Amino acid sequence: MIKFLDLQKINLLHQEEIESRLLKAFRSGWYLLGEEVKQFEKNLSHYIGAKHSIGVANGLDALRLIFKAYIEMGFMQPGDEVIVPANTYIASLLALTDNNLIPVLVEPDIKTYNIDIAKIEEKITQKTKAIMVVHLYGQVVFSDELTALAQKHNLKIVEDNAQAIGAVWNGTKTGNLGNAAGFSFYPGKNLGALGDAGAVTTNDDVLAKTIRALANYGSEEKYVNKHQGLNSRLDEMQAAVLDEKLKHLDTENDTRKAIAKYYIDNINNTAIMLPELPKNSNEHVWHLFVIRTANRDKLQQYLKENNIHTLIHYPIPPHKQAAYPQLNGLSLPITEQIHREVLSLPISPVLTTEEVQKVVDTVNNYQ
């Protein structure tokens, strides 16, 4: 069986280093807000090129905290609108609605699955305060037009960088393109912890300070609470693991890029729509390799019978979820088509050449 993602194999790639870092953190007797987190934040800032990194409990909290901080700072208030891609994981919307902000959904570009930047301006109103971009499946979405649009309407650009750590646009890493970015280190992400973990990066000193306080009970000084905060901290054990794995991220992303290129060069079944290679290979870190086909469920069943495990990212778009009755009536045909047709093939730094070849041959033999 070719697994969709073999997390055991991925983490055992660096078994000795990870085990020794875990042991060190365990034996230190200090488990929160300590040296491991400090070290990881420093290295993450350096890697991304951003002035500040704040470790938090998970990716959803990273995004929630950015918007909570903007409200706390008076830049936004409940009831304000934020542009968000319709084709995304539900966390992008939850970060807004949890702060009583209104998500305004914009259709994707069918070629990249990312938000169609040309369709943003028509959705901007007096109440719009930010644009959230999601570098979906690992591919950067950014342009000079987007920056100009944000400037023209005085909007913040917030990146949901949960899927694209390591991707680069025009010499700048994702996570350093907008005003702030949320990262997820969920175990299956390109940089995965051994449990939940996340981070925020930004160059904004006030925002960084506010988020750091909000994530720790709204407190900058112990038992003095400036804000009504939450408890959303990255712990020392996860930080130690992430700090070790960050060293190998570029190499692992390169393996993903090579597999994606091999799939694109060698899958030639006309029933299958392949993703396009970006103009610059650094613009995609291939968190997921997503294909489209008319009868998706049939292809998934066929691959399963041939011992290839696939997943669907995602089967139901956010606006069709029971969680959002207020959005259920929206018509977003491109988003809906994508959700009907997509299938994610296995891609990871531990997939072998033989496994990649078997996926190619099996997909090519599908009728």
Ligand SMILES: *Cc1c(COP(=O)(O)O)cnc(C)c1O
């Ligand atoms: C994984 C993910 C998140 C949320 O991250 P968690 O760590 O699971 O909370 C947010 N947005 C996107 C696009 C994701 O893929």
